[in-house]
Amino acid sequence: NSLTTLPMGGGKGGSDFDPKGKSDNEVMRFCQSFMTELQRHVGADTDVPAGDIGVGAREIGYLYGQYKRLRNEFTGVLTGKNVKWGG
Incomplete structure (x- = not known):
């Protein structure tokens, strides 16, 4: 990046939430809280x-x-979205 002068980088983040055995509603609430x-x-x-x-x-x-x-606002915020959401 310093060689190309392009504003690119990388990072990783995550949580210890395990969706196994959780309902769709529980997973949704977690994802909403995480994004908040x-x-x-x-x-x-x-x-x-x-x-x-x-x-x-x-x-x-x-x-x-x-x-x-x-x-x-929603442009360019997440990759992997469904096509109907701009993916």
Whole structure:
């Protein structure tokens, strides 16, 4: 990045939430709470979260929905979204 002068970097984050045995509603509430705290640290020009092990389209959809509710903005915020949500 210092060689190209492009504003690119990388980072990882996560939680110890285990969705095994949890209902869709419990997973959704967790994702919404997670995004409520994360939303001030992500965005198209800041950091763009993506799915990973255990984080698929369902979870990305929940995260995306909460971000959209909180910020009324949704472009370039998450990768792995459904096509109907700009993925």
